[in-house]
Amino acid sequence: MTKYIIKRFLIMIGTVLIIATLTFFLMHAIPGSPFNEERNSNEVVQANLEAHYHLNEPLFIQYLIYLKSIATLDFGPSIKHPTQTVNDLLGRGFPISFELGIVTILVAVISGIILGVLAALKHNGIIDYLAMTIAVLGISIPNFVLATLLIQKLAVDWDIFPAATWSSPLHMVLPTLALATGPMAIIARLTRSSMLEVLTQDYIKTARAKGLMPYKIIIKHALKNALMPVVTILGTLLAGILTGTFVIEKIFAIPGMGRYFIESINQRDYPVIMGTTVFYSFFLVFMLFLVDIAYGLLDPRIKMHKKEGE
Amino acid sequence: MEKLLEVRDLEVSFLTYGGEVQAVRGVSFDLHRGETLAIVGESGCGKSVTANSIMRLIPQPPGRITNGTIQFKDKELITLPENQMRKIRGVDISMIFQDPMTALNPTLTVGNQLTEGLKQHTSVSAKQAKQKAVELLDLVGIPNPEERLSLYPHQFSGGMRQRIVIAMALICEPELLIADEPTTALDVTIQAQILELFERIQEQTGVAIILITHDLGVVAKIADRIAVMYAGKIIEVGTKKEIFYQSQHPYTKGLLNSVPRLDRREGKLIPIDGTPPDLFSPPAGCPFTARCPKAMEVCDRVYPLETKLSSTHEVECWLQDERANKLLASK
Numbered sequence: 001m002t003k004y005i006i007k008r009f010l011i012m013i014g015t016v017l018i019i020a021t022l023t024f025f026l027m028h029a030i031p032g033s034p035f036n037e038e039r040n041s042n043e044v045v046q047a048n049l050e051a052h053y054h055l056n057e058p059l060f061i062q063y064l065i066y067l068k069s070i071a072t073l074d075f076g077p078s079i080k081h082p083t084q085t086v087n088d089l090l091g092r093g094f095p096i097s098f099e100l101g102i103v104t105i106l107v108a109v110i111s112g113i114i115l116g117v118l119a120a121l122k123h124n125g126i127i128d129y130l131a132m133t134i135a136v137l138g139i140s141i142p143n144f145v146l147a148t149l150l151i152q153k154l155a156v157d158w159d160i161f162p163a164a165t166w167s168s169p170l171h172m173v174l175p176t177l178a179l180a181t182g183p184m185a186i187i188a189r190l191t192r193s194s195m196l197e198v199l200t201q202d203y204i205k206t207a208r209a210k211g212l213m214p215y216k217i218i219i220k221h222a223l224k225n226a227l228m229p230v231v232t233i234l235g236t237l238l239a240g241i242l243t244g245t246f247v248i249e250k251i252f253a254i255p256g257m258g259r260y261f262i263e264s265i266n267q268r269d270y271p272v273i274m275g276t277t278v279f280y281s282f283f284l285v286f287m288l289f290l291v292d293i294a295y296g297l298l299d300p301r302i303k304m305h306k307k308e309g310e
Numbered sequence: 311m312e313k314l315l316e317v318r319d320l321e322v323s324f325l326t327y328g329g330e331v332q333a334v335r336g337v338s339f340d341l342h343r344g345e346t347l348a349i350v351g352e353s354g355c356g357k358s359v360t361a362n363s364i365m366r367l368i369p370q371p372p373g374r375i376t377n378g379t380i381q382f383k384d385k386e387l388i389t390l391p392e393n394q395m396r397k398i399r400g401v402d403i404s405m406i407f408q409d410p411m412t413a414l415n416p417t418l419t420v421g422n423q424l425t426e427g428l429k430q431h432t433s434v435s436a437k438q439a440k441q442k443a444v445e446l447l448d449l450v451g452i453p454n455p456e457e458r459l460s461l462y463p464h465q466f467s468g469g470m471r472q473r474i475v476i477a478m479a480l481i482c483e484p485e486l487l488i489a490d491e492p493t494t495a496l497d498v499t500i501q502a503q504i505l506e507l508f509e510r511i512q513e514q515t516g517v518a519i520i521l522i523t524h525d526l527g528v529v530a531k532i533a534d535r536i537a538v539m540y541a542g543k544i545i546e547v548g549t550k551k552e553i554f555y556q557s558q559h560p561y562t563k564g565l566l567n568s569v570p571r572l573d574r575r576e577g578k579l580i581p582i583d584g585t586p587p588d589l590f591s592p593p594a595g596c597p598f599t600a601r602c603p604k605a606m607e608v609c610d611r612v613y614p615l616e617t618k619l620s621s622t623h624e625v626e627c628w629l630q631d632e633r634a635n636k637l638l639a640s641k
Contacts, residue, residue: 202412208367209407210427210478211399220426224417299417300462 086275097256116191138185320378351539404479421459541597548623
């Protein structure tokens with residue numbers, strides 16, 4: 001197990017390095033520089049600024065400097081907001097985005113599984129049709145459309161929840177709802193179909209023949225097996241939720257990471273682009289790693305290492 | 311011998327898109343304490359459905375028990391509420407299924423699956439339950455039972471798994487064990503071991519066994535009595551000797567002729583021609599008429615009455631019934 005984790009960790013670092021390299025060259029392939037808009041500054045000032053940020057150096061040297069900043073985890077100050085370092089921005093924005101992401105995942109996973117299990121147990125019943133209608137709607141409606149609809153109805157028309165910003169649990173409801181509906185729908189459909197399959201398995205019949213209580217059969221015997229495919233797609237859903245937060249944060253004026261991420265690209269704020277990308281890719285790769293570990297815990301047949309000789 | 315189970319006129323149907331399949335059409339039999347009854351017949355004759363009906367494990371819908379009684383000791387199982395039935399399953403009556411590769415949950419340890427029934431039905435401590443599980447694994451012949459409790463099913467071979475399944479069925483000390491094709495998925499040497507295990511268990515615990523199989527070799531080894539099923543009916547029942555040496559129903563004879571034997575010279579087996587009737591609309595007369603080499607006119611029209619050949623041997627065939635002629639004349 002430890003061997004597996006170390007191996008995975010090295011692969012993770014490799015992945016992040018590749019992402020960081022691609023980002024670096026893509027970033028410099030975009031025309032323009034951080035100082036393009038400052039037309040009134042004369043050439044000497046421009047040259048001095050570029051020298052300060054090493055932008056006059058050859059690309060390869062810049063790349064090395066960039067790698068060094070990743071290695072030391074110090075991305076320096078933002079070019080556009082020189083009073084703030086990239087680490088400051090991350091430290092302020094990330095906890096909010098993280099909160100939104102985690103709450104969204106929890107809501108999506110829990111409600112998706114409950115919905116899927118109910119639908120499977122009442123196969124072809126009213127609950128099944130209702131759950132699957134919700135699921136289809138959830139998959140088809142993009143989160144930014146849902147977000148505007150939610151604001152219009154629940155915030156403007158009926159005035160139940162606040163329309164924007166991020167200061168109390170009540171403020172979390174609408175953005176979470178907008179972001180979680182899609183993943184929830186996918187999880188619900190997946191849980192339903194895999195649950196229906198598992199319920200016909202022989203070991204479910206064995207469990208019934210033991211005279212176990214129905215809830216025990218469902219939770220202990222059926223759900224644990226039915227969750228495999230759900231865990232598998234959880235990694236992909238995570239990436240979706242992560243990028244989804246950028247859009248949702250914008251709509252609900254949430255001061256998370258999304259704003260910095262998009263602004264930095266528009267303004268060619270190189271240190272911020274680098275910092276956010278590396279941070280986010282590391283985060284995502286780490287989450288995928290956790291998903292893989294969870295997979296192994298759920299199914300003992302999946303071995304983390306090739307030892308034991310069986 | 312005391313009667314443990316009494317099944318009378320059991321009828322089970324399945325509603326499908328194609329119509330109603332009458333899988334079991336009036337099955338009656340008795341089972342005494344400590345005896346082994348084998349129910350034999352070809353695929354689709356209703357033997358598994360009969361077994362599942364006793365456990366009330368027929369999926370409803372589409373399945374439905376339309377008629378009959380199943381008396382277990384002093385309880386009527388068909389009308390018993392589900393929560394009462396749950397206290398009988400695994401405790402008084404246990405069941406073993408065909409395929410040991412799929413009958414165990416792949417994500418739970420063997421120890422967990424062994425003890426969960428015991429924990430559900432009795433108030434034993436975790437330690438006592440584990441102790442009991444070790445005892446049973448030892449009984450079914452699994453070496454180092456204590457270490458094996460924490461292993462998962464995929465770490466065992468097919469024969470080992472079937473032993474575990476048997477141990478699981480025995481953990482609450484049931485009085486009746488229903489084994490639905492317990493050896494079909496195993497290779498021949500393992501089959502023999504498992505059958506020996508059944509014999510040994512019965513000697514040690516006195517459990518009654520209903521053995522569902524299509525393999526007459528299996529039957530010959532461990533059954534006390536044999537019921538032959540065809541198209542949802544028991545057409546002949548008797549002791550092992552009566553069925554193997556004095557069988558009267560042409561179907562039973564056909565079955566025996568189609569089994570390879572070491573004590574006869576001719577190498578050719580005699581198959582039974584044709585296929586069983588469609589159970590969507592079973593024939594009014596004897597369902598075997600179309601395949602029967604000795605079929606008479608009456609066979610096609612009226613279902614034969616039960617004929618008692620001895621206190622234990624009963625057959626449903628017009629060939630054994632002197633009323634056949636009279637009935638034919640009156641028509």
